[in-house]
Amino acid sequence: MVTITNDSLANYGRDSDGGRVHDLLGTRCDPYVNQMLTNIDFDYHCHSNLVRAVIPYGLTELDIHDVLNVFQCTGLNDRDQYFMKACPAKSGDFFEFFAEIDLLCALSTCPGGDLSLPLWGPDAKDPVEVCRPLGVEVWKPADYLIEGWEQPMIARERYKNIHGLQEVTWNQFNSEKSE
Numbered sequence: 559m560v561t562i563t564n565d566s567l568a569n570y571g572r573d574s575d576g577g578r579v580h581d582l583l584g585t586r587c588d589p590y591v592n593q594m595l596t597n598i599d600f601d602y603h604c605h606s607n608l609v610r611a612v613i614p615y616g617l618t619e620l621d622i623h624d625v626l627n628v629f630q631c632t633g634l635n636d637r638d639q640y641f642m643k644a645c646p647a648k649s650g651d652f653f654e655f656f657a658e659i660d661l662l663c664a665l666s667t668c669p670g671g672d673l674s675l676p677l678w679g680p681d682a683k684d685p686v687e688v689c690r691p692l693g694v695e696v697w698k699p700a701d702y703l704i705e706g707w708e709q710p711m712i713a714r715e716r717y718k719n720i721h722g723l724q725e726v727t728w729n730q731f732n733s734e735k736s737e
Contacts, residue, residue, distance in 0.1 A: 559661060564654040567629070570646060576634060577643045580653070581627035584640060586666070607666035615662055622664075628653045630668065645690075656699065658710055667692050 570579045588605035592598065609619045629651070631643040667689060675683040 559659055560655040560657055562653070562655050564652070566651040566653075567647060570631075572633075573631075573643075575641070575643065577631045577641070578633060579629055579631050579646060581630040581632040583632050583634070584627065584630075584642075586625045586627070587669075602669050604666040604668055607669070608664045611664035611666070612662065617662075627668075659712060665692060665694060 565580075567579045572578050586604035586608070588603050589599065589601050592600050592603060604625070605619075605622060608622045608625075612618075612621055629645050629647040631645055633641055633643075635641055669689055
């Protein structure tokens with residue numbers, strides 16, 4: 559769907575704790591888990607922010623899928639436990655990609671802010687105090703940069719959408735059912 563073309567944190571690599579940026583290990587926080595952990599309704603997690611962002615395009619919560627947590631620093635410790643650290647990104651850092659197909663991208667700046675701080679329990683911090691904004695720029699590449707490039711065929715156009723089921727017409731189904 560996209561090709562990453564530049565990343566100011568590309569050299570971050572793996573830190574001494576095993577942390578890396580641009581998290582794919584975790585997902586986004588949501589009000590359902592928050593309710594289970596705290597017994598408090600809170601609708602400003604990344605999941606809720608993404609839902610509100612796609613609704614004007616005729617989409618629903620069910621259309622929100624896996625996320626790329628850009629700039630989020632996470633890892634697994636020596637006991638294979640997931641951890642989050644303070645984001646190493648500073649003002650001016652960026653993550654750039656080329657959209658290979660038309661995309662609707664929804665963004666959420668993590669309402670948790672500095673994820674190295676506790677968000678639940680007696681030592682919890684107010685996440686709004688450590689939340690940082692993101693800037694977004696959308697560019698059309700110069701023609702010479704994409705000369706010879708062709709948009710990839712979307713797999714959905716080739717996929718039969720039958721999920722391993724045998725193709726059966728409605729009439730065949732009804733006649734087999736009545737026998």
